[in-house]
Amino acid sequence: MSVDAKIEFPVIEFRSSDLERGTDGWHRLCNKVREACETFGCFEVVYDTISTEVREEMFRLMKELVEVPVERKQKNVLPPPSYGWVGPGSHVSPLYEGFGLGDVSNYDSVKNFTQLMWPEESKKSFPLFDLLSQRHCTYHGNTIGGAKQVNLKNYITIMRMMKYMPPPPGENEIRFFPHTDKPISTLICENQIPGLEIEVNNGQWIKLTNLSPSFVFLVGDLLMSNGRLKLGKHRVMIREDKDRFSIAAFVFPNKGTIIKTPKELIDEQHPRVFKDFDFMEFYSFVFSDPARSRDSGQLLYEFAVLTPPVSN
Numbered sequence: 112m113s114v115d116a117k118i119e120f121p122v123i124e125f126r127s128s129d130l131e132r133g134t135d136g137w138h139r140l141c142n143k144v145r146e147a148c149e150t151f152g153c154f155e156v157v158y159d160t161i162s163t164e165v166r167e168e169m170f171r172l173m174k175e176l177v178e179v180p181v182e183r184k185q186k187n188v189l190p191p192p193s194y195g196w197v198g199p200g201s202h203v204s205p206l207y208e209g210f211g212l213g214d215v216s217n218y219d220s221v222k223n224f225t226q227l228m229w230p231e232e233s234k235k236s237f238p239l240f241d242l243l244s245q246r247h248c249t250y251h252g253n254t255i256g257g258a259k260q261v262n263l264k265n266y267i268t269i270m271r272m273m274k275y276m277p278p279p280p281g282e283n284e285i286r287f288f289p290h291t292d293k294p295i296s297t298l299i300c301e302n303q304i305p306g307l308e309i310e311v312n313n314g315q316w317i318k319l320t321n322l323s324p325s326f327v328f329l330v331g332d333l334l335m336s337n338g339r340l341k342l343g344k345h346r347v348m349i350r351e352d353k354d355r356f357s358i359a360a361f362v363f364p365n366k367g368t369i370i371k372t373p374k375e376l377i378d379e380q381h382p383r384v385f386k387d388f389d390f391m392e393f394y395s396f397v398f399s400d401p402a403r404s405r406d407s408g409q410l411l412y413e414f415a416v417l418t419p420p421v422s423n
């Protein structure tokens with residue numbers, strides 16, 4: 112992967128041998144992840160356990176998915192607004208289409224989705240399930256779990272498959288407005304056509320290129336960890352004249368989870384910034400006003416900040 116600025120964007124390799132909790136390799140990995148999240152709010156994930164074949168099959172299926180008749184696509188509805196089917200011409204962009212798929216580490220949920228989209232064929236669930244099964248959740252749980260912001264046993268992963276159509280000639284338009292993701296974290300996978308950009312310093316954007324076969328991990332609002340991790344603010348800017356396909360996997364707490372700041376993250380230098388809150392109430396706040404979902408990373412402060420911060 113390369114970026115178009117002199118900034119050294121973190122690239123972290125997840126070797127199977129380092130994924131065992133408590134080992135030296137795991138501690139080293141945790142430190143790299145923490146440093147990247149503190150400085151950038153994101154990093155490139157090198158993880159070769161997911162084969163090129165599965166990845167390619169997945170993107171091939173996405174090309175079939177966008178051809179499904181609109182009446183079927185419209186049946187794909189998910190509770191968080193904009194996580195179901197979002198057709199071209201939505202608030203995101205006239206040239207964007209997104210498909211949400213709930214609880215992707217649950218085979219039945221993937222199967223229900225594929226039956227809805229392709230009622231006559233059932234075998235399409237397998238590549239989807241392979242790509243986004245428990246495997247990627249393992250490293251969310253083992254490494255980011257070290258931040259202890261939430262209990263990661265109680266989470267689900269919602270996935271979004273996206274297509275971005277090319278800009279009209281001569282235009283270089285933003286296809287997904289700058290934002291932070293509101294769940295705990297996001298893992299993004301794109302196929303050949305670059306587009307993802309990350310804000311590194313206020314107003315300075317770097318474009319991530321040559322990402323395949325890596326992934327990009329982004330810190331979401333719920334993982335801010337007493338404000339000690341940077342939020343991964345990002346946008347999508349398309350300059351190519353081909354369709355871009357990407358997949359995002361968002362980690363959500365289960366309904367009813369109360370987000371609390373762990374004591375280990377509070378001291379004199381880091382007074383407690385946020386009150387405890389039910390994440391569903393944060394979501395209602397975010398989505399009650401469409402302008403709010405386009406925020407610049409300040410929404411959790413607006414919703415849950417303690418004034419003044421407290422040191423215990």
Ligand SMILES: O=C(O)CCC(=O)C(=O)O
Nearest residue numbers: 273287299307347357359
């Ligand atoms: O398509 C991408 O790479 C990013 C999409 C995104 O930011 C989102 O779905 O929240």
Ligand SMILES: [Fe+2]
Nearest residue numbers: 290291292345
């Ligand atoms: Fe996003």
